Amino acid sequence: MLHSAKYIPGEIVRHRRFEYRGVIVDVDPVFQGTEEWYAEMARSHPPKDRPWYHVLVDAEEAMTYVAERHLERDPDDSPIDHPMIDDLLGERRDDGSYAPLHTMN
Template sequence: MPAKFYIGQIIYHNRFNYRGVIVGIDAVFSHSEYWYENMATSRPPKDRPWYHVLVDQSLQSTYVAERNLLVNDDSSQINHHLLGHYFDKYDGKRYYSKQKPH
């Protein structure tokens, strides 16, 4: 199943009410069974995409099932200390990944 969201997209977590930016995508759940049992309390499907997200106004990053994310209409920039590690451009709507040197 293709991912609904993309790297650099600003999203909204509909269960925990936070904004963030996607920095990675796993086609299916890829953390440990222990993590799933203890953190994924709503038991989202493992066979759908999961996203690595930097949380706005926080030092946290999270791992989120696709079903818990919504497109975010607030296009203000994300405030996270690792933003520059992943991205080097923001066009007012999305972030663009840093180009890898050849």
């Protein structure tokens, strides 16, 4: 059974554990990585059958791949500082989110 994604591309989120801010640029309805990546990086064993998100990390050059359960909406609506943001997202909306140009999948 597929679960509906809680967040959409352009939304600003915060990682619950690591507390970094970021903006979602794409959503996978289920985990799309390799078993090796999951074993190494997903140590809390988040569910693979729920949405996973590609997130540009604020004030970094990194993009992360994060399970939905580790994200929450970020009440801080300040802009995200990332070198790829203009390539992947459009104008900022009144609520602080970004208009997606396209999705990666």
